[in-house]
Amino acid sequence: xxxxxxxxxxxxxxxxxxxxxxxxxxxxxxxxxxxxxxxxxxxxxxxxxxxxxxxxxxxxxxxxxxxxxxxxxxxxxxxxxxxxxxxxxxxxxxxxxxxxxxxxxxxxxxxxxxxxxxxxxxxxxxxxxxxxxxxxxxxxxxxxxxxxxxxxxxxxxxxxxxxxxxxxxxxxxxxxxxxxxxxxxxxxxxxxxxxxxxxxxxxxxxxxxxxxxxxxxxxxxxxxxxxxxxxxxxxxxxxxxxxxxxxxxxxxxxxxxxxxxxxxxxxxxxxxxxxxxxxxxxxxxxxxxxxxxxxxxxxxxxxxxxxxxxxxxxxxxxxxxxxxxxxxxxxxxx
Numbered sequence: 001x002x003x004x005x006x007x008x009x010x011x012x013x014x015x016x017x018x019x020x021x022x023x024x025x026x027x028x029x030x031x032x033x034x035x036x037x038x039x040x041x042x043x044x045x046x047x048x049x050x051x052x053x054x055x056x057x058x059x060x061x062x063x064x065x066x067x068x069x070x071x072x073x074x075x076x077x078x079x080x081x082x083x084x085x086x087x088x089x090x091x092x093x094x095x096x097x098x099x100x101x102x103x104x105x106x107x108x109x110x111x112x113x114x115x116x117x118x119x120x121x122x123x124x125x126x127x128x129x130x131x132x133x134x135x136x137x138x139x140x141x142x143x144x145x146x147x148x149x150x151x152x153x154x155x156x157x158x159x160x161x162x163x164x165x166x167x168x169x170x171x172x173x174x175x176x177x178x179x180x181x182x183x184x185x186x187x188x189x190x191x192x193x194x195x196x197x198x199x200x201x202x203x204x205x206x207x208x209x210x211x212x213x214x215x216x217x218x219x220x221x222x223x224x225x226x227x228x229x230x231x232x233x234x235x236x237x238x239x240x241x242x243x244x245x246x247x248x249x250x251x252x253x254x255x256x257x258x259x260x261x262x263x264x265x266x267x268x269x270x271x272x273x274x275x276x277x278x279x280x281x282x283x284x285x286x287x288x289x290x291x292x293x294x295x296x297x298x299x300x301x302x303x304x305x306x307x308x309x310x311x312x313x314x315x316x317x318x319x320x321x322x323x324x325x326x327x328x329x330x331x332x333x334x
Contacts, residue, residue, distance in 0.1 A: 033081075034081055035048075068091060108266030126150070138267075169274065
């Protein structure tokens with residue numbers, strides 16, 4: 001047999017190995033997850049792929065990686081290798097860094113404590129969660145990769161908030177009673193906690209803007225709750241003792257904005273406080289549909305409150321137990 005024929009047979013075998021289907025993934029699984037550590041050499045990578053049963057032969061994989069020029073272009077990370085993937089497909093994924101992306105979702109209105117809890121329980125992240133400042137993180141869904149540090153993710157969240165806030169601040173209405181981007185976030189965090197109905201946010205924001213202009217107290221229940229819990233759910237209706245608690249966040253006692261944000265507001269709430277509708281409304285209360293009834297006068301507001309109390313009463317199948325010391329949870333400015 002001539003050298004040329006032998007070389008041709010070797011080349012044909014290599015070509016077959018390069019494109020041949022690999023092992024099947026575990027029964028019922030679309031693929032196999034493999035984690036390649038940063039700094040791993042080709043032999044270690046081939047060993048990891050082989051022990052994970054995604055390639056049939058580590059030496060052949062090493063040879064093909066060298067021949068194709070892939071050996072020094074493989075990127076570390078977490079990969080999902082499809083069932084029966086060929087060496088060609090696998091090397092392509094490793095060269096391109098086609099790693100698995102996970103998602104971390106920060107809900108609008110989540111407090112710093114709640115965000116820290118989410119990050120602490122995202123097990124693909126590493127390192128400690130840094131101390132978080134209220135109102136500095138933009139709520140949205142973030143792509144994260146296994147091994148990424150929690151500090152790096154927080155930095156991305158902070159940068160996203162800075163960019164978004166800067167854009168809204170540059171386009172703000174003139175003559176607002178808000179004197180800095182930080183104050184805008186504080187007010188937006190109150191709006192965020194006051195209503196989950198997107199259509200009500202601009203009017204809620206306008207109520208607070210009008211109150212600030214008039215020198216009225218904000219009388220916002222969410223600020224009272226934050227002063228009591230520090231950003232965790234209260235778990236019950238606001239008690240009279242809690243309304244009387246003299247914390248810096250009690251806007252029934254202290255005029256103006258609280259000292260910090262009480263949550264991380266979303267884009268819509270920030271936009272609402274920096275571009276509110278022009279209204280004369282200075283009151284709102286729950287309307288029984290998940291939204292709010294707004295009023296410009298105390299008399300009109302008292303009628304809306306009476307309607308809300310009637311709705312509450314009609315929803316009680318039996319007489320409510322005594323609630324001495326408990327304030328009806330209107331959750332709305334009075």
